[in-house]
Amino acid sequence: MMDPDHELFVRVVEEGGLAAAGRRMHISPAMMSKRLARLEERLGARLIHRTTRRLALTPAGERLHADLSDILAALDEAERRVTGASAVIAGPLRVSAPTSFGRIHVAPHLHRFLDAHPRVELTIDLTDEYIDLIEARTDIAIRIAADPGPGLAIRRLARNRRILCAAPAYLDRHGIPERLADLKVHHLLAADGQLPWRLVGPTGPVTIDGRSHVRTNSSEMVRELCLTGTGIALRSLWDVSDALAAGHVRQVLPDHEGSAEVSLFATHLPHANPPRALTAFIAFLVQLYAPVPPWDAGPLP
Numbered sequence: 001m002m003d004p005d006h007e008l009f010v011r012v013v014e015e016g017g018l019a020a021a022g023r024r025m026h027i028s029p030a031m032m033s034k035r036l037a038r039l040e041e042r043l044g045a046r047l048i049h050r051t052t053r054r055l056a057l058t059p060a061g062e063r064l065h066a067d068l069s070d071i072l073a074a075l076d077e078a079e080r081r082v083t084g085a086s087a088v089i090a091g092p093l094r095v096s097a098p099t100s101f102g103r104i105h106v107a108p109h110l111h112r113f114l115d116a117h118p119r120v121e122l123t124i125d126l127t128d129e130y131i132d133l134i135e136a137r138t139d140i141a142i143r144i145a146a147d148p149g150p151g152l153a154i155r156r157l158a159r160n161r162r163i164l165c166a167a168p169a170y171l172d173r174h175g176i177p178e179r180l181a182d183l184k185v186h187h188l189l190a191a192d193g194q195l196p197w198r199l200v201g202p203t204g205p206v207t208i209d210g211r212s213h214v215r216t217n218s219s220e221m222v223r224e225l226c227l228t229g230t231g232i233a234l235r236s237l238w239d240v241s242d243a244l245a246a247g248h249v250r251q252v253l254p255d256h257e258g259s260a261e262v263s264l265f266a267t268h269l270p271h272a273n274p275p276r277a278l279t280a281f282i283a284f285l286v287q288l289y290a291p292v293p294p295w296d297a298g299p300l301p
Contacts, residue, residue, distance in 0.1 A: 005039040009047060010068050012036065013057065014137060057134055065134065066269055073273040090119035093277040096133075097142040100220050101264075102126040105238055105288075105295075106142070113284045120277045128219065133269055139278050140268050142285070144236070146261040153274075155266045155282055158289040161237045161296055162258030164199075165249040169229035177232070177252055180206060187213035187231030189222045197234050201256040234258055241295040251300055264289065 008025065012032070015021040022032040040047050047061035057065060097106050102124065114122060125131075125138065130149065133141055141148075148154050170187075177183055180201070188195070188210045196209035213231045216222060223240070226233040227248055235249075236258075243249045266282045268274070 005035050005042075006068050007072075008032065008035050009039055009061075010065065010072060012048070013061075013065050013134065016137060062134060066271075069269070070271050070273055073271060073275055088119060089117045089276045089280045091275060091277050092121040092123070093140070093275075093281060094123040094125065094136075094138045095140045095142070095281065096125045096127060096131055096136065096138045098144055099126045099128050100223070100239060101142065101144065109284075109288055113281065116284075117277070117280060120280075133267075139275070140266055140281060143265045143267055144262065145265065146259065146263075148265040148267045151270075152267040153270045155286070157264040157266055157285055158293040158296070159260060160258075160262045160264050161260075162234050162262065163237065163240075163254070163300070164232055164234055164252045164256065165226065165240060165244070166232040166252055167227055167229040167249050168247070170231060171250065171252070173229070180208065180253065180256060183208055183210070183232065183253075189213055189225050189231040189233040191219045191222050192217045194219070194222075194234075198259045199234075199256045200259055205259065206256070238264075238293065238295040244300060254300070264293075 008021070008027075011021040011025055012018055015024055018032040018036070019029050021027075022029050025032075027035075036048070043060075043064075045060040046058050047064060049056040049058060095106075103126065106124070110122070110124070114120065125136070130143070131138060131141060133139075133152070142157075143149070144160050174186060177186055180199075188208075190197070190212045192215065195212060196207045199206050199208060212222075214221075214225055216225075222233050223235065225231065226235065226240075227243060232252060237244075240249055244251065266285050268278060268282075271278075
């Protein structure tokens with residue numbers, strides 16, 4: 001049996017606060033605070049920074065939470081094996097995904113996962129922020145990046161091919177760039193923080209700096225501006241492959257694309273015995289996007 005104060009600490013982290021955890025465990029907030037202080041005193045380390053608005057784990061708290069979560073998962077699996085329920089995939093699962101990608105390439109497929117695993121209590125959060133998995137109580141974060149983050153278990157799902165593109169109407173008005181240097185006289189489109197562009201061409205890596213013709217914090221806004229002829233954008237194929245096929249945008253400077261280091265990853269906190277719902281969802285994502293994702297299956301028009 002796990003130490004009751006250890007279990008209390010895990011519940012505080014999972015619920016995001018002493019009061020919420022206390023309601024779940026039928027313990028008063030005063031007693032919750034007293035027992036947490038007793039655990040910290042016994043360990044000789046502060047586990048949680050307490051503020052009026054939220055709780056934040058200290059480095060010692062992060063390590064202890066990861067270790068205790070593994071122990072709880074192992075105990076749960078041991079009981080399931082005894083009762084014959086280990087094959088059942090159930091329980092809460094919180095997944096985070098980039099806003100556009102989640103809407104286009106995750107949401108349409110979720111019914112299949114839920115049909116296969118009806119006892120999973122699924123929560124999907126869409127955000128373009130790099131969330132803290134512990135603070136946000138997130139089990140899986142889908143990330144599109146060169147570096148998905150330190151200290152995480154990662155599974156590469158697919159490459160993220162990015163191309164320079166513009167609407168035919170824009171190219172008709174401003175001409176088609178024939179060299180990278182021509183981009184200096186064109187309207188570039190990028191969300192805040194997405195410039196400079198790091199491209200790879202026949203002679204190796206190259207950086208394109210500049211300012212966006214329209215300033216915005218939204219990558220979805222950049223896509224719409226590109227589609228309506230406002231400028232040239234660097235877009236992922238998962239985002240514009242349909243528009244390319246329909247002729248709504250055209251690739252420009254096709255010998256230069258975004259760095260191949262950027263990929264699509266599923267990330268989660270390391271677990272010696274990860275919850276079955278977590279491993280099932282990652283396997284589901286692998287089946288969706290590997291070995292070749294649907295947006296990358298054919299030649300570009």
